[in-house]
Amino acid sequence: MAKSLLLISRQAPWSGPSAREALDIVLAGGAFDLPIGLLFLDDGVLQLASGQNAKALQQKDLSANLQALPMFGVEDLYVCADSAAERGVATAALALDELNILSAPQIAALIDRYDQVITL
Amino acid sequence: MAAVLLIGSVMKFAIALFSAAHAPSSRRALLFAQAALAGGHEIVRLFFYQDGVYNAADSLVTPQDEQDLPQQWRAFVSDNQLDGVVCIAAALRRGVLNNEEAQRYQRSAVSVGAPWALSGLGQLHDAIQDADRLICFGGA
């Protein structure tokens, strides 16, 4: 059976290529039909804020890549409730559907469940 | 208990590096890799991603009285006949090109060669599947 990978994305969307390159690992894994989970933690939750405008900074729209996750077979999507609350990001209005909002103990259990972890 | 039983047996490591050659974490990755082999373990692949691609660049010139990490990585990979893969997308973005890519994009600068191979993120996932442990180094 294929080993599962949890990617923990901690980067804000407009701080250089880091958030996109983290997402690329997830999309590549999905393309190979590997069991992949994605957790948005710390500033990573800011990737999910709605109404962002990539054009204002002449950037590519990260949200298009995020929307593509289910098409790549990546459906295990998680958000850290504490990170969102600390940053004033309302979990009811995030840019992705089907997100699981997790408490800290639930995140500890999530990390435990996966075979390998990458935190970027 | 299962983990305790594994001590003493050969483990297969995948090592991924995300930071530039001058970052302390890149030196830490090399020392970990050397210790893993010294302990009788196997490294199924080194994968350089994000700024980690700079560790494979021939074009880095380290001051004589400082540790030349790109050179040490080259020697380590060559001497131990390891599989050293540099993410091609991350490398292109950072101007780390091999001969083939320089020709493809008509650039005059070639900055990476043997023992490194430029390839895609699939090689990272392959390594994760092959290995018992994935160990990442990066940041500070």
Place this chain on the structure above:
Amino acid sequence: MSTLHVLSHSPFGDSRFTSCLRVLGEQDALLLCGDATYALQPGSSPFERLQAAGLNLFVLAEDLQARALDTPDWAEAINYAGFVELSIEHDKVNTWL
């Protein structure tokens, strides 16, 4: 299942230290290296948090030596061979890049 968490950033600079302690499981261990070893600066707030947390705490010896820090009796200093062994003793390694 257990995870070895690895921190290398200063505990004073960002949210890694706090978030890592928050999601640490009971079976997990924490390895401090690089600037993360400044968490063992006596009298600092990270030092007090680690001391109170009572977790399985390891620290890379070379980074302590470089910074003239001591190993408290509730932590264990290791070298690279020890790092490799720790990564084997735990089911996975989560480095906070």
